[in-house]
Amino acid sequence: MLTVENLSASYGPVRALSEVSLAVERSRITAVLGANGAGKTTLLRTLTGLVPAASGKASLDGVEFIRRPAEDIARMGIAHVPEGRGVIQELTVEENLRLGAIWRRDIDVQAKMAWVYELFEPLKPRAGKPAFTLSGGERQMLAVGRALMAEPKAMLLDEPSLGLAPLVVASIMALLRRLCDEQGLSVLLVEQNARSALSVADDAVVLSLGKVVVSDSAEKIRDDEELRHHYLGF
């Protein structure tokens, strides 16, 4: 279970996150919604150690991790799929996948890779190709597949739907739901595309100017027309 308590972060004098709290239990998806600049990406980057936290706490299954170096946080089992896919373009598909489990010594990399290729069939024939030859959707599959290689406990996804065709978005969302249930993952899903995020999420928080303005079940937020109009634009 991923818990965040009163987390704040700043870029110089600009406060980008203020006192954000949320919790994601195992096998559950929490969507983080909000407009551009609401602090969604900063929230993920602060959690995984790329942006220093000004104050607050975060823990995974009771183990505090905020203010640890990014690589140690990754090694605790927190996978961050950054915005813009985050695949390493110069490396091949297979090298990207291997890298996903690079710190795990107790994993059968071949078997894991075979499993990822089963989940994302289009990747298999491209195994030896550099990642820059992949389409946007394939890169997203690779980024998610790579994150799964290390058998993470929590997965943080930043705008996985960005720039993808609606059909691809739908299949990625459905897959996230399935993985979350099967693997017992805690998923924090940052999305601008509120509609598709709410379609798979259990809970949702809405950020505005770095603050949590609403925190409720996804269903309630979906049904609250006024809130949707005001913050989510649909």
Place this chain on the structure above:
Amino acid sequence: MSNFWNFLLIGVSNGLVYSLVALGIVLIYRSTRVINFALAAMAMFSTFIAATLIDRNVPYFVAFLAAMVFGFLLGAVTERFVMRPVESKSPLNAVIVAIGMLIFLEAMAGVIWGAKLRNFPSYFSLIGLKIGGTRLAISDFDLFIVAVVVVLLLALSVLFRYTKLGLMMRASAFAPEVARLLGVRVGRMLTLGWGLACAAGAVAGLLAAPKVFLFPNNMDGVLIFGFTAAIIGGLDSPVGALVGGLLTGVALSFIGGYLGSDLETVGAFLILVVVLMARPEGIFSSMSARRV
């Protein structure tokens, strides 16, 4: 005609040394976007270490290995304690610190070993090989250079392409932030990269010294040629470093042979200017591939 072949062979032999220097520059540039101007001094210092050991009757190959290890440690320590503090600042800071390191090491070498030209022993003969009745311009030592560079390049490509460590080093170079998110200890990879680069520089120094002799600042010229080679190769491609070194070596050998040896340095700069004007990203840079 025999002149032509001799110039070509010498060019290849010198060029492989420039390739090593270029490789030292490339390994660091592609992971930290810093040109390590101190590489010349590091190569010189490591070679002086070998010379001192050989003076004390340490066998040549032991001294050779010791100089490589010294170069590795010097590079690693420099990255960790000299370059790391300026890593997050503007690139100009790193350049100035690297030049400072160059001046410091050359001055230290002057203090320790004296500012006089000394020769460096070569294990193999420097006298031209004889094939049939003709004497070639290349010697046993040149063959040794070829062997060393080929072995070193093969070892490095195996390391980078087929090992977990190499994969982590490449990931750290291409996308440090993503690598950290995947649990790679990027800082350690940078230290290791500097170590390897400076070990390659040390070998270049050991191979160049029998021909250019040893003096606190006389690897600077080798660095200029190696730098030319690295630019031709595109600054971030190890294969480019190899090819760039060979091209530079052969071109300079022809310029020196046909036009006069004092034109070699001018020639290197001329090549540099032409390459930068015609194809500023170099011939082998991955940047052009990425633009697709």
